[in-house]
Amino acid sequence: MSRPKAMLLGRIEHAMRTWEGLSDIAELVEPQSNNRDDFIQECKSNRLNGVVAVYRTAASVSVTGLWDEELVNALPKSLKFCSSVGAGYDQIDVHACSARDPPIKVSNTPTAVDDATADTAMFLILGALRGFSYGISALRKGQWRGPDGEVAPLGHDPEGKTIGVLGMGGIGRNMKKKCDAFGMKTIYHNRNPLSDELAGGAKYVSFDELLAQSDVLSLNLPLNKNTRHIISTAEFSNMKTGVVIINTARGAVMDGDALVKALESGKVWSCGLDVYEDEPQIHPELVKNPHVMLLPHMGTYTIETMTAMEEWCISNVRSALETGKLRSPVPEHVDL
Ligand SMILES: NC(=O)C1=CN([C@@H]2O[C@H](COP(=O)(O)OP(=O)(O)OC[C@H]3O[C@@H](n4cnc5c(N)ncnc54)[C@H](O)[C@@H]3O)[C@@H](O)[C@H]2O)C=CC1
Numbered sequence: 174m175s176r177p178k179a180m181l182l183g184r185i186e187h188a189m190r191t192w193e194g195l196s197d198i199a200e201l202v203e204p205q206s207n208n209r210d211d212f213i214q215e216c217k218s219n220r221l222n223g224v225v226a227v228y229r230t231a232a233s234v235s236v237t238g239l240w241d242e243e244l245v246n247a248l249p250k251s252l253k254f255c256s257s258v259g260a261g262y263d264q265i266d267v268h269a270c271s272a273r274d275p276p277i278k279v280s281n282t283p284t285a286v287d288d289a290t291a292d293t294a295m296f297l298i299l300g301a302l303r304g305f306s307y308g309i310s311a312l313r314k315g316q317w318r319g320p321d322g323e324v325a326p327l328g329h330d331p332e333g334k335t336i337g338v339l340g341m342g343g344i345g346r347n348m349k350k351k352c353d354a355f356g357m358k359t360i361y362h363n364r365n366p367l368s369d370e371l372a373g374g375a376k377y378v379s380f381d382e383l384l385a386q387s388d389v390l391s392l393n394l395p396l397n398k399n400t401r402h403i404i405s406t407a408e409f410s411n412m413k414t415g416v417v418i419i420n421t422a423r424g425a426v427m428d429g430d431a432l433v434k435a436l437e438s439g440k441v442w443s444c445g446l447d448v449y450e451d452e453p454q455i456h457p458e459l460v461k462n463p464h465v466m467l468l469p470h471m472g473t474y475t476i477e478t479m480t481a482m483e484e485w486c487i488s489n490v491r492s493a494l495e496t497g498k499l500r501s502p503v504p505e506h507v508d509l
Pocket residue numbers: 259260261262283284286290339340341342343344345362363364393394395396399400421422423447448470471472473
């Protein structure tokens with residue numbers, strides 16, 4: 174009987190030996206194509222027949238494009254599992270995957286990302302509250318704290334501030350522990366309240382209360398059709414004047430134009446962003462604004478965390494091939 178195939182879409186940087194170790198149970202293959210049209214043709218050509226599981230990276234979108242209905246339906250009929258690296262899986266239409274006959278079950282790599290992403294959020298919180306970006310860019314231009322005798326505006330302390338977490342999952346809960354150490358009070362909103370144990374002392378509030386009570390609002394929920402632009406003009410108007418916004422989730426959970434207007438009006442005092450609506454493009458008004466903290470999507474950008482994510486993603490492929498079950502299916506596919 175022929176062995177199942179496992180396909181690599183993208184590059185594995187740190188766990189290649191573990192991937193190669195899968196050759197004890199599967200034939201390891203890679204596509205020949207380097208653009209979406211060719212990839213779809215390659216799928217139709219039967220060259221990838223027998224592929225049961227895929228390991229994919231976010232960067233592989235440059236070859237396949239989004240995993241939308243067209244792509245999902247073009248993938249080999251043998252494909253049953255998609256193991257995606259990263260916690261976010263918004264590049265994949267998980268409903269098209271489950272609707273396919275046979276369905277493709279999708280997994281991500283939650284938990285492995287929590288510490289590094291929460292650390293990034295803390296950096297952005299401190300930087301945005303204190304206005305450190307202004308000083309950093311002035312110094313690098315040889316202007317010490319500001320040009321022509323101007324000085325960076327005084328910042329604010331985290332101590333005593335209320336942080337509101339929208340989407341209290343793995344990263345949000347990790348952040349809560351770190352915010353405790355800075356003397357911040359955490360409130361959160363999820364679709365449902367957490368158990369007391371998981372909430373760890375954070376107070377559950379409604380969406381509107383979260384907007385009204387937060388001094389710092391952190392976005393930590395997944396991007397999907399229900400959460401796209403969940404923060405826009407109306408939501409900004411319900412926030413405290415002088416609020417600080419942190420986004421390490423996905424750019425499109427917030428309306429970027431509305432954010433720029435809220436910064437201009439002073440409604441939002443500052444923001445710390447790791448993610449943008451149309452990466453790698455960044456709204457030009459954000460780039461021009463010396464006060465805001467901006468990072469180029471570096472939330473999990475550490476050797477330790479990237480290694481853990483790759484190992485986790487491969488373990489999903491192994492589990493799928495050996496047991497027919499993914500280790501960490503995405504929430505929508507838990508009962509598939
Ligand atoms: N900047 C970066 O490098 C990284 C970004 N991320 C992003 O962060 C997001 C969150 O990651 P995790 O904490 O691991 O996910 P998670 O699944 O553990 O937590 C997400 C939370 O959001 C809640 N949620 C979902 N829809 C909601 C809604 N409409 N309203 C309120 N709450 C809602 C869920 O119930 C869950 O508690 C990921 O989806 C990903 O897009 C994740 C890792 C690194």
